Amino acid sequence: MDEFMTSRLPDDGAGWIAIGLSDDVPAGCVTGVVLAGRQLALWRDGEGAPHLWEDRCPHRGMRMSLGFVRGNDLACLYHGWRFDGAGQCRQIPAHPELKVSARICMKTFDVAERGGMLWGWHGRDRATGAPEVAASGTAVRSIHAAVPAGAMRVMLEETPGEFFYGLGQLLPVGGHPDLFSLTMEDGTGELVLALQPISSAQCAVHAVLRGQADAALRAECARRMGWLRDSAERGHDDRQGADT
Amino acid sequence: MTLTTDPVALDAWYAVATASEVTHRPDRTRLLGQDIAIDRCRDTGAIRVRPVLHGGEYGDPLPVIERYACVFTTFGNPDTPIVEIEEAGEPDRRVVPCGWFTIRSSGPRIVENFLDMAHFPYVHTDILGSEPNTDVGPYRAEIRADVDEVWATGCHFWQPRGAATERDGSGMMMHIDYRVPSPFIVMLYRVAPSAPDRRDAIALFIQPMGEELCRAQPVEFLVDEISTHTELLHFEQVIFLQDRLILENQVPRRLPLDGQAEIPTRADTASVAYRRWLAAKGLGYGTILPHGQGERA
Numbered sequence A: 001m002d003e004f005m006t007s008r009l010p011d012d013g014a015g016w017i018a019i020g021l022s023d024d025v026p027a028g029c030v031t032g033v034v035l036a037g038r039q040l041a042l043w044r045d046g047e048g049a050p051h052l053w054e055d056r057c058p059h060r061g062m063r064m065s066l067g068f069v070r071g072n073d074l075a076c077l078y079h080g081w082r083f084d085g086a087g088q089c090r091q092i093p094a095h096p097e098l099k100v101s102a103r104i105c106m107k108t109f110d111v112a113e114r115g116g117m118l119w120g121w122h123g124r125d126r127a128t129g130a131p132e133v134a135a136s137g138t139a140v141r142s143i144h145a146a147v148p149a150g151a152m153r154v155m156l157e158e159t160p161g162e163f164f165y166g167l168g169q170l171l172p173v174g175g176h177p178d179l180f181s182l183t184m185e186d187g188t189g190e191l192v193l194a195l196q197p198i199s200s201a202q203c204a205v206h207a208v209l210r211g212q213a214d215a216a217l218r219a220e221c222a223r224r225m226g227w228l229r230d231s232a233e234r235g236h237d238d239r240q241g242a243d244t
Numbered sequence B: 001m002t003l004t005t006d007p008v009a010l011d012a013w014y015a016v017a018t019a020s021e022v023t024h025r026p027d028r029t030r031l032l033g034q035d036i037a038i039d040r041c042r043d044t045g046a047i048r049v050r051p052v053l054h055g056g057e058y059g060d061p062l063p064v065i066e067r068y069a070c071v072f073t074t075f076g077n078p079d080t081p082i083v084e085i086e087e088a089g090e091p092d093r094r095v096v097p098c099g100w101f102t103i104r105s106s107g108p109r110i111v112e113n114f115l116d117m118a119h120f121p122y123v124h125t126d127i128l129g130s131e132p133n134t135d136v137g138p139y140r141a142e143i144r145a146d147v148d149e150v151w152a153t154g155c156h157f158w159q160p161r162g163a164a165t166e167r168d169g170s171g172m173m174m175h176i177d178y179r180v181p182s183p184f185i186v187m188l189y190r191v192a193p194s195a196p197d198r199r200d201a202i203a204l205f206i207q208p209m210g211e212e213l214c215r216a217q218p219v220e221f222l223v224d225e226i227s228t229h230t231e232l233l234h235f236e237q238v239i240f241l242q243d244r245l246i247l248e249n250q251v252p253r254r255l256p257l258d259g260q261a262e263i264p265t266r267a268d269t270a271s272v273a274y275r276r277w278l279a280a281k282g283l284g285y286g287t288i289l290p291h292g293q294g295e296r297a
């Protein structure tokens, strides 16, 4: 587990990790994500600002990812405690008159939105800088594969042609073990892939297009992402089979 | 899985089957990590509960008591008898076992959920509660040392449709007393909707299969002559499925007994008393004991 948590992160072990496509979480919605082995709740308030919190209510431990958004607050499903965007509890419905103690608050994590993706900061200290991807991006697809991130990384580094032939050459982005980019052969656009480790047996890859991103190209790229997942899981099964 | 070594968990009675459902064919289930088989002896007709040993043969029969429509057993030497529910003896009471539900959570989390009124408007919306009637008024919770039980009395909550008999949904203030007679049994008493001078009793019997996996059966002791068995079952089923969504998504699944681990409010007075009571007993099964208390197996 430790190895999984640390080996993949550059330099000092801190950095931004892609946790989903911007389109995955509409305003007023909440979902569960995994950031470096940790279960977190990712939600957008009524104004569309993203928030990333520990997925556990301080009251009785309920997962906040099953909560519901009211205005710019996230409420817990169990007893309706309401937390504002900063994670501070503002209302306890069982005692509507009660002034809520400042001690009742969520553990929050830094979140950023860039390049059509949402990013969570993994590190002991608060985030520094923005995720190093271009600002714009159009969602293609996220895939979740039942293989560790390491196996997926090896596939993307060593045999990208199997999935992306005819489109262009997929290359690692310098200094980022989890970022890959493919410039379309006709030079009209770029496919960006961000790898998200989830557990020792699971990862996700988030794909966005920059520049030209018409429906046909998006559909084609989405299809290739499906191949990538199928092939990764098949290859992984074969290798596991060969081991036993 | 093997039988726990937790002495508090061992020395208690557990409901492990509905008596009317026991047949000659052994039914396999699990209690406190130990596989058991329950059947009716072909010769005597008596119900037997036996541990299933490695290799599949049966061990010596465990003590069996048939009560409240259920089969109770124990691995230890409980120093208290099975909970006494006086209402069960009244001749005009209906005793309604509402069926077993399986829940991926710990027994103590299930007990605590049953003791909790503040969740009604959010989890049992428009049945046991609804916004904006979310207030939990003051009530009294205590550990009764003489009987070694936890009680919460004077509880009241506004309920749109608090029982199967309440069909119109106009709502009423429900008055409830809660009782925890044993770490894995929890009860409530409430004014019987169809006989305002008497109280219905509902017991939830929990069968901890593992620390984080249980079966539980609500058994109702009712003066209600109106609701059909099917209606009662249906009502409990809806309520239970709603609670299960919560219980299976609490982190951690075992109940933390350290007072600092989770933040209670006044509405949680009953839960706080229950946690203290468990911590004083030193129950480590399905709980997380405060640091330095109890050695976990």
Ligand code: FES
Pocket (backbone or CB within 6 Å): A057, A058, A059, A060, A061, A062, A076, A077, A078, A079, A080, A081
């Ligand atoms: S557990 Fe979240 S409000 Fe109670």
Ligand SMILES: [Fe+2]
Pocket (backbone or CB within 6 Å): B113, B114, B119, B123, B124, B239, B243
């Ligand atoms: Fe409930």
